[in-house]
Amino acid sequence: MAVDFRGHPMFPQGFNSPTRFDADVYDCEVWGQIPTDIHGTFYRMQCDFDYRPPPNEWMTGFNGDGHVSRFRFANGSVDYKGRYVRTARLMAERKARRRLFGVYRNPFTDDPSVAHINRSAANTHIYWHGGKMLVLKEDSLPYTVDPHTLETQGDWNFHGKYTAQTMSAHPKIDPVTGEMIAYGYQAKGILTKDIAVYIIDPQGRVTKEWWLTSPYLGIIHDIAITQKHIIIPVIARTTSLARLKSGQPMWEWDGSLPTMVGILPRDGEAKDVRWFKGPSRNTLHFLNATDRGSTVTMELPTSSGERDPSQIRRWTFDLNSKSDGFQEDVVSTTPGFLPRMDDRHLSLDYRYAFISSRDNQGAPPAPGAGPMSGGTQVVQRLDVRTGKIDECPIAGKVALQESCFVPRANSREEGDGYVMTVVSNFDSMSSDLIITDAQHLDDGVIATVKLPFRLRSGTHTNWYPQSVLPPIKDELS
Amino acid sequence: MAVDFRGHPMFPQGFNSPTRFDADVYDCEVWGQIPTDIHGTFYRMQCDFDYRPPPNEWMTGFNGDGHVSRFRFANGSVDYKGRYVRTARLMAERKARRRLFGVYRNPFTDDPSVAHINRSAANTHIYWHGGKMLVLKEDSLPYTVDPHTLETQGDWNFHGKYTAQTMSAHPKIDPVTGEMIAYGYQAKGILTKDIAVYIIDPQGRVTKEWWLTSPYLGIIHDIAITQKHIIIPVIARTTSLARLKSGQPMWEWDGSLPTMVGILPRDGEAKDVRWFKGPSRNTLHFLNATDRGSTVTMELPTSSGERDPSQIRRWTFDLNSKSDGFQEDVVSTTPGFLPRMDDRHLSLDYRYAFISSRDNQGAPPAPGAGPMSGGTQVVQRLDVRTGKIDECPIAGKVALQESCFVPRANSREEGDGYVMTVVSNFDSMSSDLIITDAQHLDDGVIATVKLPFRLRSGTHTNWYPQSVLPPIKDELS
Known part of the structure; x- marks a missing residue:
């Protein structure tokens, strides 16, 4: 009995309906001219669904099977490849030709036959570090794939030294040291409050490990780093054993919970973490953080409640203060909630964010097209110091996915380069x-x-210049 | 400089614009239920264009790169795979990342660098015979591909015994003997009038060879067979050295030329061929032929001129007559020009044709959608004895591609089975x-x-039950 997605309460039937295919396009059609100083690969993650989840699945994104898009640029040409990550989970379902895993991060809703199979859908983010292409999902360890063929290599625990059970999809690469600061939460198993934080050197070896306890069982989807600190916000989406046993997806919004922000000195020990506290905020992703004397600043897209519009705000933590509060200021009201930056300035003083956004006077989103559709879609550069926005409007009935900054080869100036953005064209599908x-x-x-x-x-998306990737052996395959 | 198809005078920008991708869909979404007695693979050929042909390319079909679609059915599920045939021609263009081959079957328009590269685009038809999956283009020898992975294996000359330079895309498999009757025209090289005809046994070995001379340099795209005869029509599209040297695609319609039909006894020699003559007819494909005492009948879609509507007609050849004429009767005015049949009755008495067609009162074709779009699209069964049509209308803004008959497993009754048809949905693209x-x-x-x-x-399309194909080794790949 083959899959039929019609009538699922959460599945759109149009542009964002499941796609479910691997594909190769050699030498893509290009309108205009790709600058020849673009030499490397743009990677993009997509959640998709090979099989139909239970009707109470929370949303059609985060519990889907991970799929990597690879746009490889050289000499003004680009070769596309799209591949599902061959997770144990996907392959078990393909073998059975039916859905076996239940709703988002709830093993109580799984088919008993998969009790001992890795639940990772490997669907959130992709990073090249330590000679591995890591494909990440925060409830599990990474999978790795070949950076060119996208062939799945298996899961990865950093030579056995990454002992936590989970690794978030948002590690941070320190551009000064080349180290990766990675972490996991629910790190001793589902519903545990344990947080593990790791330093992984440029060769992929674990060099430091901390274990912390979260103030409450909230979501810790992203972190930020400075040169001196690791900033760990716990956000007001929570869960419980009772919730999971009732068959619901893991998270529910609880605006009565505070925002808790742990600040851990990179040269300190776990006991040195300091927790700041603020009102509940709805956010998942952080733009950047910077040490400024005895304060730490962090810019992020956030809203004050589950249904409020997102803005770019700045949180300021005074490490000399005896208060556990922190200050919040609005940097920009632009609604784009996936800002990116020139990652060569991550953890450092910086100026620019690059944001897929839309004007605020726009038409409502197209059916099934997500919160960022509608109105005029714009690629923005936000000056986080002044709030000034430069932008490129994108014509047509379109929606923009996450933009990614691509540094110009041989330039070290912040923001000198290109922005790459995947665009959904609703008219041409x-x-x-x-x-x-x-x-x-x-x-x-x-x-x-x-x-x-x-x-x-x-x-999410990332760019890697060919100079940091392995030689290409599959060009004409 | 990447390819840009905009502005080419012959390329549609919509549904039929170049697609240029390989893809895999494991366990396709299905609406309704696939009968579990369907166990085997539906193959389909597509012409596509990796690179942009010269502006005087004749049309956007027949000179494109060959692409195989494989729909593999078992237990009510279907797995899709689409792959370009890795012809020498395609790979040379991919390596150069630009168009090297010129217009349709005209080597005078090629880049000099490809003078010694096989021109076959392997884009017309696909047959399983003698343990090989043959991918055919009438200007060259076959390529072969793996029937499951579609991996290209190279070109093929039947152990060196097929000495002609060309093999048509329309060989015929005798359902009684399992032999393949294959032929090539322009068989001693481009613009030659030589026709070679071969019998190839079920193990893929050449067992008989004839060499004939065509009455004129016309197109011989298809043949028909009976149990006793091979019917070889030469049709009024012609060419010349002057035409090729002027840079034009090979064929031009010339209504002043006759239709010449050679009838060759299967147990005879080349000298036994008899040429019948009729007025010019516009046709490429033949439905079936049958011995009826001292006459041979053949049904085919044809029109009387280049712009007349196609009909299904019957040609009757009286082998006892001293005249070189033949009789023509109309079987049906249905306009479908790619009729298929239950191939277990090929060369024999038979009753049914299966046709992707449309009603005659339809709206005009959608822009770029081809002559069969517009009106109500219908899958038809035509009784060639009575002219009676049964049909299934297909709702929506659609166009039908060639239908293929799929016999029901364990039934030997003519026409007991299914019809498979690929449908273009213009609304959902x-x-x-x-x-x-x-x-x-x-x-x-x-x-x-x-x-x-x-x-x-x-x-074109073909169906092969799994019982005649090699075991499947790639199911979960």
């Missing part, structure tokens, strides 16, 4: 990757990579 | 494969295999 000049967004789109099919709504 | 009951078309569609992308207009 196909996806584009557009390239804009990060310093001249008002010049418009430089080049558009035309895919002959649609990519459903994606999660 | 995606393709379906629909299954209808060949004996009960008015019951409507039994099952619809939903692809998450579009397949541009295809050429």
Whole structure:
């Protein structure tokens, strides 16, 4: 009995309906000209669904099977490859040709036959570090894939030295040391309050480990780092054994819970973590943090409640204060909730965020097209010091996925380079990757990579220059 | 400089614009239920364009790169795979990342660098015979591909015994003997009038060879066979050295040329061929032929001129007559020009044709959608004895590609089985494969295999039960 997605209460039937295919496009059609100084690979994660989840599945994104898109650029050309991560979970369901895993991060809703199979859907983010392409899902250890063929290599525990059971999809790479600061929460198993934090050196070896306890069982989807600190916010989505036993997906919003922010000195011990406390905030992702004398600042997209519009705000933590409070200021009211930056300035003083956003006077989102659709879609550069926005409007009935900054080769100036953004074209039911000049967004789109099919709504993206990736052996395959 | 198809005078920008991708869909979404007695694989050829041909390319089909679609059915499920045939031609263009081959079958328009590279685009038809999956293009020898993985194996000359330079895309498999009757025209090289005909036994060995001379340099795209004869029509599209040297695609219609039909006794020699002559007819494909005492009948879709509507007609050849004429009668005015049949009755007395067609009162074709779009699209069963048509209308803004008959397992009754048809959905910009009951078309569609992308207009299709194909080793790959 084959899968039929019609009538599922959470599945759109249009652009963002499940796609469920692997594909290769050699030498993609391009409108405009790709600058020849773009030499490397843009990676993008997508959640998809090979099989139909239970009707109470929370949403059609985060519990889907992980799929990697690879746009490989050289000499003004680009080769596309899309592959599912061959997780143990996906392969078990394919073998059975039916859904075996239940709702989001709730093993009580699984088929008994998969009790001992890794639940990771490997669907959130992708990082190249220590000679491995890590594909991440915060409830599990990473999978690794070949950075060119995207062939799945298996799961990975850093030579056995990463002893936590989970690794978040948002580790941070220190651009000064090349170290990866990784962490896991529910790190001793589902519903545990344990947080494990690791330093992993540029060769992929664990060099430091901390174990912390979360103030409450909240979501810890992302962290931020400075040169001196690791900032660990716990956010007001919570869960419980009773909730899981009742068959619900893991999280529910609880606006009565505070925002708790742990600040851990990178040269300290676990006991040195300091927890700040603020009102509940709805957020998942953080832009960047910076040491400023005895304070730490962090910029992030957030809203004050589950249904409020997102803004870019700044949190300031005074490490000399005896209060456990922190200050909050609005940097910009732009509603884009997946801001990125020039990652060469991560943890450092910086100026620019790059944001897929939309104007605030827009039409309502298209059916099933997600919260960022509607209105005029814009690629933005936000100056986080001044709030000034430069932008490139994208014409048509479109929605933008997460933008990614691509540094210009041989330039070290912050923000000198390009922005790559995957665009959903609702009229042609196909996806584009557009390239804009990060310093001249008002010049418009430089080049558009035309895919002959649609990519459903994606999660996160990363860019790696070919100089840091292994040699290419599969060009004509 | 990447390819950009915009502005080419012959390329549609919508559904039938180039697709240029390989893809896999494991366990396709299905609406309805696939009968579990369908166990085998439906193959379909598509012409596509990796690179942009010269502006005077004749049309956007026949000179494109060959692409195989594989729909593999078992236990009510279907796995899809689509792969380009890795021809020498395609790989040379991919390596150069630009178009090297010129217009349709005209080597004078090629880049000099490819003078010694096989011109076959392997884009027309696909046959399983003698343990090989043959992918055919009439200007060259076959390529072979793995029937399950679709991996290209190379070109094939039947152990060196097929000495002609070309093999047509329309060989015929004798259902009684299992022999393949294959032929090539322009068989001693481009613009030659030589026709070579071969008998190839079920093990893939050449057992008989004839060499004939065509009455003129016309197209010989298809043949028909009976148990006693091979019927070889030469059709009024012609070419010349002057035409090729002027840079034009090979063929031009010339209504002043006759239709010449060679009838070659299967137990005779080349000198025994008899040429019949009739007025010019516009046709490429033949439905079937049958010995009836001293006459031979052949049914085919044809029109009387290049712009006349196609009909199903019957040609009758009296082998006892001293005249070189033949009789023509109309069987049906249905306009479908790619009729298929229950191939177990090929060369024998038979009753049914299966045709993707449309009603005659339909709206005009959608832009770029081809001559069979517009009006109500219908899957038809035509009784060639009576002219009676049963049909299944297909709702929506759609176009049907070639239908293929799929015999019911364990039934030997003519026409007992299913019809499979690939459907272009212009609204959703995606393709379906629909299954209808060949004996009960008015019951409507039994099952619809939903692809998450579009397949541009295809050429020919074939069905092979798993019982004749090699064991499957790649199910979960």
